[in-house]
Each structure stands twice: as structure tokens, then as C-alpha cells.
Amino acid sequence: GENVEQHPSTLSVQEGDSAVIKCTYSDSASNYFPWYKQELGKRPQLIIDIRSNVGEKKDQRIAVTLNKTAKHFSLHITETQPEDSAVYFCAASGGAQKLVFGQGTRLTINP
Amino acid sequence: GAGVSQTPSNKVTEKGKYVELRCDPISGHTALYWYRQSLGQGPEFLIYFQGTGAADDSGLPNDRFFAVRPEGSVSTLKIQRTERGDSAVYLCASRSRGANTGELFFGEGSRLTVL
Numbered sequence: 001g002e003n004v005e006q007h008p009s010t011l012s013v014q015e016g017d018s019a020v021i022k023c024t025y026s027d028s029a030s031n032y033f034p035w036y037k038q039e040l041g042k043r044p045q046l047i048i049d050i051r052s053n054v055g056e057k058k059d060q061r062i063a064v065t066l067n068k069t070a071k072h073f074s075l076h077i078t079e080t081q082p083e084d085s086a087v088y089f090c091a092a093s094g095g096a097q098k099l100v101f102g103q104g105t106r107l108t109i110n111p
Numbered sequence: 112g113a114g115v116s117q118t119p120s121n122k123v124t125e126k127g128k129y130v131e132l133r134c135d136p137i138s139g140h141t142a143l144y145w146y147r148q149s150l151g152q153g154p155e156f157l158i159y160f161q162g163t164g165a166a167d168d169s170g171l172p173n174d175r176f177f178a179v180r181p182e183g184s185v186s187t188l189k190i191q192r193t194e195r196g197d198s199a200v201y202l203c204a205s206r207s208r209g210a211n212t213g214e215l216f217f218g219e220g221s222r223l224t225v226l
Contacts, residue, residue: 034214043202043220044217089154091153097142098170101146101154103153104152104153
């Protein structure tokens with residue numbers, strides 16, 4: 001089955017700097033790669049997603065890149081702000097619709 | 112309702128007891144998922160329903176765990192003979208079959224503590 005690895009587990013950056021979180025997946029049949037943000041004690045919420053027919057997708061300060069050959073994808077957050085502090089999860093799924101999550105990255109934005 | 116609703120929000124039980132957790136998905140969403148999230152970990156897939164049937168139950172850890180969705184809307188996750196290791200937040204999510212994305216809409220979760 002699918003296995004998703006996420007790095008780093010914790011990340012601390014200065015406000016205004018960029019943050020990058022990386023994930024690898026094992027199942028070459030996976031074709032959908034979302035990123036979820038989870039604030040403390042809250043539900044996970046989708047922030048951006050990408051499908052395998054696209055290499056990059058951007059939404060304001062957030063972008064995701066996908067390398068299908070290497071089976072890895074990354075989340076990029078530019079001009080970080082204090083409200084970006086949260087736990088971020090990558091995930092992957094294929095035709096079976098089962099979404100497999102990574103272990104999470106705790107991002108802290110230092111003012 | 113406007114979002115995915117889960118009850119109870121908190122459940123404390125003793126080892127060996129039976130527990131039911133309920134999920135009320137977004138109206139019209141045909142797909143429903145159960146995940147389990149332990150502290151500091153990502154959501155762990157348990158089971159996925161498409162309509163009334165379980166399309167994939169490969170994540171259920173053992174036969175003490177069972178889930179139903181008899182009318183294709185509300186789902187109940189049932190845990191028999193609870194163990195301390197079952198303590199976690201149980202998340203339910205739903206998705207619209209016709210959505211352009213595969214976005215899952217999560218509930219707030221049911222925090223289960225087994226003493």
C-alpha cells in the first residue's frame with residue numbers, strides 16, 4: 001500500500017522568511033496530493049492540492065511542486081506570517097480514493 | 112448542517128468497555144472516511160464508505176473495530192473491548208462525489224480516552 005514520508009518533523013523560521021516541507025510517496029499509481037493545515041485542537045483543513053498531470057500550483061503565498069519521477073512533492077510558503085504557525089500534513093491517494101497522510105510538520109513562525 | 116458533526120466530542124471509558132462514535136457528514140456527500148489521530152501523528156486511515164457500503168476497510172486495526180453507514184448518511188464507529196492503546200482522536204471526514212478536487216471536510220473529532 002501507499003506510504004508517505006514527511007520531513008522535517010519540526011520547522012522554525014523567522015517571520016517573513018520562506019518555509020519548505022517535503023514529502024515522498026511510494027505508490028507510483030498515486031495521482032492526487034493535498035496539503036492540510038491543522039491548528040492546535042482544530043480539524044485539518046485543505047490549503048492546496050495538486051494532481052499528477054500538473055508539476056506546480058500556486059495560490060498566493062502557498063505553492064506546491066510535484067516530481068512524479070522521483071515520487072516527491074513539496075509545500076512552499078513565502079513571506080511567512082505568525083498565523084502560518086500550525087501542523088502541516090501532506091497526503092497522497094490514487095484511484096482507490098484512500099488518502100494516506102504523512103506524519104506532519106510542526107511549523108513555528110518566530111516574530 | 113453546515114459541516115461534519117461528530118459526537119461525542121470527548122469520551123472517557125474504562126478498559127474493556129464498548130464505545131460508539133457518531134459522524135454526521137455534510138448533506139449530500141456520498142463518501143465518508145474514518146481516521147484515527149494519535150498525539151503528534153498524522154491521521155491514520157481506518158475505513159472509507161461510498162454510500163452505504165464500505166469501499167475500503169483495510170485500515171481497521173482488528174476485529175474489535177467496526178463501522179456502519181446503514182442509510183448512506185450518518186456513520187457509527189464501534190469499538191468493542193476497548194484497550195488503552197485505542198486512546199486517540201477519531202476523525203470523520205466527508206467528500207462530495209462530484210467535487211472537482213478530492214477535498215475531505217473533517218469534523219472536530221471525538222477524543223477517546225481509555226483508562
